[in-house]
Amino acid sequence: MNNLKRYLSVILAIVTIMLGICAVSPVAAAKGDINGDGSVTVSDAMLLFNHVSGKKSLGSDGKSRADVNSDGSITVADAMKVYNIILGKDSGSSSGSSSKKGEFKITTYGWGHDVGMSQNGANLYAKNDGMNYKQILAHYYPGTKLVTDDTTAPKTVTYNSVEYSMRNYLASALYMEMGPSMHKEALKAQCVAIYTFGKYHSNFGKNFNGNDHAMKSNVASAPQSDIIFAVVDEVMGQYLTYNGKPCLTVYSATSAGTTAKCSDIWYQDLPYLTRVPSKYDSTVSGYKKTITYTKDEMKTKLESKFGVTLSGTPENWVEIISHDSAVNSKIGHALTVSIDGKKTIKGADFYVKMGLRSPCYTVEYV
Secondary structure (H helix, E strand, O other): OHHHHHHHHHHHHHHHHHHHHOOOOOEEOOOOOOOOOOEEOHHHHHHHHHHHHOOOOOOHHHHHHHOOOOOOOOOHHHHHHHHHHHOOOOOOOOOOHHHOOOEEEEEEEOEOOOEOEEHHHHHHHHHHHOOOHHHHHHHHOOOOEEEOOOOOOOOEEEEOOEEEEHHHHHHHHHHHHOOOOOOHHHHHHHHHHHHHHHHHOOOOOOOEOOEOOEOOOOHHHOOOOHHHHHHHHHHOOOEEEEOOEEOOOOEEOEOOOEOEOHHHHOOOOOOOOOOOEOOOHHHOOOOEEEEEEEHHHHHHHHHHHHOOOOOOOHHHOEEEEEEOOOOEOOEOEEEEEEEOOOEEEEHHHHHHHOOOOOOEEEEEEO
């Protein structure tokens, strides 16, 4: 112990001399600001060396700032780090933040809200696994029952103030949602989902236009297709029920690899809109997309959309607290998100307000 004290005393003497010789300017407050005066100076180095050598122990506040290299203990290594910070040889960060570009990377997986059927997933299940439309529907809407003959079907549909025959409406909507290049069984599943969606909304109601969850396609501009009409003729009038009632058969383009539970994305909890695998979606073009924002752009977006005043630590601005592991143990549909520790929001609210492609995303400050 005596040898250690002598060793530290020698180091302290050398450091004191060096700091005295060099022209040293105070460094902005950071870890290493032992005395809490807002900057890292010679005084901090002396306090830390004295603590390590046993000459004078730091108080609790000083100790909280003294583990400069974040290794869980206060040693001579921390004292030397403070010395190097003052001389400009060290940034003062143990996490490498000085090398960051000051940009936010948001990476999304899949495309769409991800509740219910994945259109690309259905297409690939039909192509790769030979699933027929009934199997596709049972997979993506588990627990539902297929009704094959609708005796209460309206003959016409008024959609966005334009009246169509049911056959023409379904053909137009199907063309705009999937198109004739998709596998026939996937097209049939999609047609049933479209029809069921209309049944759910008061049997297509008056001037039916669905809602924000599906059916936003511009059916008026749909081309005519014999393939599409053949599919419609085969399954028109078929729809899904749960407990005897038509289902909310929402769908989106590409899942994250597992679809999302309805209540995780919205607020309604429907047992047939739950998490199911969609194993081929990651092979679809555009499955993974990354967008980049500068720190200033991200700050403006977050403060305006979530009503917070952000701190000066961008690494803390967005933290995904929990997710459903749709992609892997580290990535999934975000369930809860912290905005700079000041506000905790639903993960899907971040997806909506930030205009992301998918509620399955990661956020990195690089």
